[in-house]
Amino acid sequence: MYTVPQLTDFSGQALNAEKERLTDAVESEAAAVKDEAAQKLFRDRWMARKNGILTQVNDLWLKASPKEAKRDVGALVNDIKILVESTVDATALGLKPQSVTVSDRLDITLPGIRRPIGAEHPVLRTMNDVISVFRAMGYSVAEGPEVETDFYNFEALNFPPNHPARDTQDTLTIADQESKPLRERLLLRTHTSPVQIRTMEQQKPPVRIICPGKVHRRDTPDASHSPVFHQVEGLAVDTNITFSDLKGTLDHAMKALFGSAVKTRFFPSFFPFTEPSADVAISCIICGGKGCRTCKQTGWVELMGCGMVDPSVFDFVKDNGYDSTKISGFAFGMGVERLAMMKYGIDDIQLLFQGDVRFLQQESN
Amino acid sequence: MKLSAQWLREFVEIPVDDARLADDLTHAGIAVETATGSWDGPILDTVFDMDITTNRPDAMNHYGAAREASALYDLPLKPTVPKLPTAKPGTGFPIEIQEPDLCPRFTARVVRNVVIRPSPAPITKRLALLDHRGISNVVDASNYVLWEIGKPTHAFDLDLLEGGKIVIRKACAGETLKTLDGIERKLTNEDLIVADGRKPIALAGVMGGFDTMITDKTKNILIESAWFDPATVRAMSRRHGLHTDASHRFERGADFESTILSCNRVAELVLASGVGEPNGELEGDIIDIIARPLPRTSVILHLAEVRRHLGKELTYDEVCRILQRLGFTLTPATADENAELPVTIPSWRLDVTREIDLIEEIARQHGYNKFPNTLPPFSGSVTELPNAPKDARLRTSLLALGYNEAISMTFIAPEHAKTFSAADVLMVANPLSDEASAMRTSLIPGMLDMLAWNLNRGSDNVRLFESGNIFEKTATSRDEQKRICMGATGNAIPTSVHEKSRPYSFFDVKGDIEALLSAFLNSVAFDTGAAPYFHPGRSARAIIGGKQVAQFGQIHPDIAAVRKFRQDVFVAEIYLDKLYEEKLREPRYSTPSKFPAVARDFSFVFPETTAFEDIRIVVRGLPIPLLAAFDPVETFRGGNTAAGKYSLLLRAIFQSPDRTLREEELALWSTQIMQSLVNLGGALRT
């Protein structure tokens, strides 16, 4: 039967020898535990607060050790404590510790073998978040081409030829189109709004769609501009859709995206294809409205454009049941990069288009 | 564009401070971006930096912004009436409008004996607040009026006008005009010009001419205020690359009815620029030629429509108050919501032509944020895009396989567009650079750029995928196809304390392609014959139902060399247009057999020309229905195996769902397999 010896030699070698003796003892005694009564005796012999072996180890080895050996003995005693406790626990669960030898034990603090998992792109992740919010509100996803005609990108959205409103969208155009009439000329869509027209041509009201996609503008790349970026636009058309419905819908969507504490504010704006038109600001999600760098100390961040669908847009699809004297609708749109950058604290839009794994992998690390 | 708060307050008794005013204007759609304090002598003024939307040229000046404030606070707007002395009798000045559609109105007046000198201090200080340098009393007066009431005007040196008349006409081909900025401009017969009897003297609505401008020597002036067709001015401004404060307003629509007011106001300021006495004297009446009247429009407003669009009951009184303060004229009517309210549109609001435009005016002046938030009921249903489940399946699998999602530019260099596709290239007419002038015909160039970006920054183990459109030029239009591109380089298994690294290989990319395509119902076959930008010996095509749905492999060494890749780079392209013709596989399940499986190994030497696929087809063609699996286990080259041959260990697994297999049938099947291998040119290893 193992008893705890008094120690005189506190060298590392001697301590290890003592530890091994004790380990052998606890494991062989554990192996002999066959029933609950024996398990109780075993537990008390090793772990009883009064005169249990662990207590003795603490008194006879740690307390008795010279000052210069205290650290080593302390570590040793701690190891023993963990070993004894886990061995006693194992007997309680009916496990047989003797089937596992010390050399079987792994250094479980080594890192695991991880299969790398690919990271979602922050822009597409954000886009999918936005889509989910609107899907839950009854919106179906719609898509359209990235190379559009002047008709869908401008004319049908009430940007007449030669209108100053076209200046606000620096358009990249396709070469060799001069021989075509203006409305058939190809360009890189500057917004996903053409999908609204394409959908209304195909589908009679009521309509609720959300149009995610890539858009292009002739912007020289810098920290906040990219010639390629993404938008999500939405459109709802029905009888009796009102400006209040537009406000309520976007307020609800922003709360779903950013949390119920978020507030929205609407400012008059101008878009050729909506009237009345509005810019939407939300209370800053970084500072909660107190003022910070992201919101330029205003507490508000402009996030979206929106408005009631202009009757002249409906006129382009009048024959498909869009009579502006009977139906009404609203449209809204937001830049996904801006949203993602604010949500995830990204300060340079260029990072989103480099495919740099050091950047992308931060999603999963 | 900037506005001075002090100047604004000249026209309305604004009851709030500048900060509040800025906020209130912004909420009404006259957006103040920033408000900055600025000392004007002893007086602190606030300069508003404005962001006025393109539809509101009427608000791009102090009087117009003041009108918005007058509506906001329901206070009167002070009228502007220039006080002019009685003019000396004069003969007027002949004005001939040859283009009544493009220049319906031309107003002018003559001031003689003007001394050209710097403007009085109050004028120059105000212009300085708006970042305009004072030039001379006459030019500053014209500028001041532009910022005060928004109407562009121009002053000519009367003595430099030749031929005794002014003609508004199209330019003749070959004519030139040196504009105020000193640039000699070639005119075309699409340009609308103001000319004297001999030569062009101004590009109408854009900029005056250099040769007739006000100089120190000027004595007699002719002040012009005209109305030009917006589209014509815009086209000229673009053609000549000349965007001016005047063209900015004309192309958005100036106020037809303010030509006399603006002309007189410039004259008033010129006369007031004298020291102690008037500077110069008016001669003759104002000359006002209306070649074509611009009718004042009237729009019918229904209160019911206001409610239908806005969702809130607004009172008749509020609607009237808002519109009248903004200068609209309402014929008195009853407050009945179905009554028709005829509203006359003021001449400065060319943007308002329809009932909905009036509704917007009401909404923004009422205050957008005072409307309640409601959610509309909906009777439709949510539908899914036809390919959404396939898109989602592939994306989830790619992420799980360790590929990071990336997005590259849509435009690439034209030579890359041709290297990686045989299609006609769609070119961008106005690209940001030559390297970005072709619409991508393939996702591979973008992928190679991204892989290179990583390798150049010390990331050696990279896996990326991009899902996006490629573009092809067609005979009459364009074609757009969605594809997925995968790129991988470096180690498939990174070095760690647990295991040695292993470089990414062709079979890693093949395995990933197999995993991705296994989601689809029909089975995949692979063959060689991938595009020439792949390594000819380490690439393959994936075929489903005779269609090439993907190709993949190591990039061609020549392309790798040009791009200076120092490690093997693998790419894959998946053609979603072809792949999505295939159905996703609906899983079918069967009970695993309770009876033991039996394995038999066959070690054979084959000529290098025999591919595993050849062997598999032959063995799978044997009449052995209980052959559950047939796989290669090991290949070996060199050693005892002769050159041009390789040894192959194959394993067949036999299993029945309902019985234990007998020795004699196993022996028979083994013989059949061995015989077929021999027939293929294989030799049993001994």
Ligand SMILES: [Zn+2]
């Ligand atoms: Zn903030």
